[in-house]
Amino acid sequence: MSEDVQLSKICMDFGSFRAVNNVDVTIKPGEFFSFLGPSGCGKTTILRLISGFMEPTEGSVKIGGKDMKGIRPNARPTALIFQNLALFPLMPVWENITFGLEVRGVPKAQRRAKAEELLQLVDLHDSADKRISQLSGGQKQRVAIARALAVEPKVMLLDEPLSALDLKLRQHMRAELRAIQKRTGVTFIYITHDQGEALAMSDRVGVMSQGILQQVATPQEIYNNPVNGFVASFVGENNVFVGTVKGKSGDIATFETAKGQFNARLGANVSVGDTTKLFVRPEFCTLQKTASKSANSIAVEVTEIAFEGNFVNVFVRDESGDTHMVQVQNDPSIPTPALHSKAHMIFDPQSCMILSEATDTRSGH
Amino acid sequence: MQELLRRYGISLSVIMVAMTAFWLLALVVIPNLVLFKFSFRLYLPVDQLGGPNDVYTLKNYATFFESPIHINVFFSTILYSSFVTAICLAITYPLAYILAKVLKSTDTATFFLVLLVPLWVSEILRSFAWFIILSMQGPLNAVLLGIGIIDKPIRWITGFQSVIVGLVYAYILFMLFPIYNAISALDTNQIEASEDLGASMWRTHWRVIIPHSKPGIASGCVMVFMLCAGSVIVPTTLASTNSRWFTEIIQQWMFEGLDWNTGSAYAFLLLALCIIFVSLVMRILNVRLVDIAK
Structure with a gap:
């Protein structure tokens, strides 16, 4: 169901700028792992390296022990939830959710059934035929999660998906995401600049600054025993x-x-x-x-x-x-x-x- | 209207509205109405104007339907205009996609400059340039002979092929810009989301990019089609004896026959059938006029 993600000594250069510097971490199967850091620290780049939209300048990305070098995003066992969700506005909700199945040639009736099933899972009933524009922020969020779950990814990648929601909803969705992760057992890799989110949801947190992974530890460890001044002052x-x-x-x-x-x-x-x-x-x-x-x-x-x-x-x-x-x-x-x-x-x-x-x-x- | 007044004040608003009204009425509506009236009157010697023979009639329109040659030319014009539209679309869609989503924005600017430079030369000269390129002793035959693809020069300027080449070249940018704008407006994350969910490049285009850019594609197609069907210069320069364009027949009625009445009737037939054709295509593509206007 889920796989580990092994980042081995990853570096990513944009021209002369090193966005990710020697990041080396293994994310365990079924783990909820967060990359936490200020904007520009390279955390989104890491997500794009795992999802396959970029290839690292140095180092390797392995998913389930398999080197991902040269494998396009459409062939990787990952599903990415974008910061702006990137739902397809011209398709109804259920087609959005089963888009990944459609491209795999699953027949329509089967897709429709799967969509209903996933809508139940994310607690969104009677919305299969709605247009995306008819949904609220939180509902769109759920559709995006369902769409990513539909392809049964081994690893789910989330790029600050809660940042556009208001506080109450954000806190509610935190718990929801955590629950969905536990239910499905999929490895979740979560990107955020919000320390509260990272601490509350994650099994482990990786704190990043200037492309360097400063500390990888449980939320308690990060908070109580920060390894350096950056981690101490960024978290709390x-x-x-x-x-x-x-x-x-x-x-x-x-x-x-x-x-x-x-x-x-x-x-x-x-x-x-x-x-x-x-x-x-x-x-x-x-x-x-x-x-x-x-x-x-x-x-x-x-x-x-x-x-x-x-x-x-x-x-x-x-x-x-x-x-x-x-x-x-x-x-x-x-x-x-x-x-x-x-x-x-x-x-x-x-x-x-x-x-x-x-x-x-x-x-x- | 309220907004206009609030923003620009009364005098500037009046000037703006008046100028728009002048353009619309004096340069579009009235000339068309005059021609429309002409098309129902007979072409008479001056001394019979206002006489008993000067009546409203459908005879000018009947002339068209009684002439198989003109009907034939008319449908060739529609057919080959559609053909040019299709070629323009086939060339510009990939180009627009690359410009909008693949190239870096600095490269795009250079690319557009290169694309726009030929537009600084007038349409007549550009058509004439193609006349030179395609002629029997022209550079195209010289090159093809030189690299040994052909043994003897090909007569390019015969039938509609040279007209098609000329029209594609003349109007292709009118296809490129609306499609480029439409694709640029698409959130790149949608393309990435599609790929991330496992879609191939073709599938992403078919399901995500093309549906999104349909209004741009439709407005490009409508523009190119109308410009082609209404083009005079390109067919005049590049057509040969066996390929006539409907606008040439209108021109002949008006300027060679001095029969503005029949010419107007023909012009309105072209306009009417173009409108029908375009609305049909829009119906098929499921695009509304409002989408195109954007």
Whole structure:
């Protein structure tokens, strides 16, 4: 039903510009894998390399162990869902869905039955004879998914298909996509710049920047143990301190900054003496009246409070004028700190990391 | 109308509407109405004008239906115009596709320049150029003789073949541009989606690109067909004694026979039958006039 996708040391050049640089990753059969990165990081290029619209300058794409070199998109066991869906506006819904079967010579009655079956699967009833223009955004989405599933692909490729939908629908479709993936067992390769999408849906995430795959790991691992500063700051929020690594005991290092000395976990590729950055998530920070002896602490003043619904973002300013963010759960029983009150921002050494900048060479798996 | 007023103000709007009205009435509607009236009057010596013989009649139209030669020429004109249209379509569709979807946009610009340069020369000169190329002692025969494909020169300018060549050359761009525009407007992702779903190149053209560009194809066909059927210069230059074009007969009635009445009748017959033919083709292709106007 599903196959693995093996990208071996892939490079893709456009003239002198290297869009994809030495990407090496194996996506397991039946896995939901996301490529996450800002626009222009090369993630769409990777999708086009897998689907066959481009051939890599170097390296190879293997699907189910078979080298795809020279195989056109129409002969690859992949189905691509385009960002703008690319449904055929001149065909009714059911012909759209079974277009891939039509070109394989499946008789009409059989195609019609398959269309009905797929429409059930994507939860879209009584729409077989509608025109594409009669459908809403979410319905079009489902038709696109059904059309791709109709050809029974071994690998499904999705190019930010949810980006055009509004927030509520997007969240609903996330769950839907995930459910369809589980039901069909097809390998899903998902491209997105939306970290929420990537974390919520994927079995594993590959974070990309400037054509380089920075980290491949489970969503939890990506969020909690980013390998470098790029991954840390692209996925989730951070308070950042610049400083120098002084000493090291176990996996905890001392970090000397202009705002004082902190203890933090030392990331890969960072050693004593390096000048780099310390990252700490706002939800791992707390505000207390008194400074802490065991944890890192920094004297601050509350400057702004942003109520976000399920949580509250408290913005604080330290003595040198830099702003940090502390995130607290919305809990009516606990009073939120008063504006302009003095406090100490506390964070545990285990919950913060000293990381290098984005690496030029690939790191992590 | 409201929009026009709001945008350009009263004076500019009046000027624009007036100019359009002038063009439509003075240069299109009135001349046609005058000719239409002519076509129902007899061609009489000056001293009989306004006399008892100057009556409305269908005699001018009857002249056509009583002349097998003219009927024959008429249908040849329709047939060979269709033929030219088909050839233009066959050449331009692949070209339009390549220009719109395969070439890079910088290359497309160069290509269009090369295609447009010949248009800077007048139609008469371009037809005459073909007359030279196709003549017995012309460059085409010289080349073919030179590379040994033929033993003795071929008479190209006989029958309709030279007219077809000339008409294809004269009007092919009127086919290219609408089809190019239609294909350009197609989202490239649709072509890729079709290929990704397993369609061959032919299937993608048949199911995705051609249905999308049908209005462009139809408007190109209508334009080329009408221009061919109404062409005077190309057939006059490139036809021979055994190939006459219907417009030449109209021209003969009007300028050689000085019989504008019969000439007008013939012209309206051509117009009427062209309209019928075109609407028939549009019906078959399932294209509406609105689509073509776009």
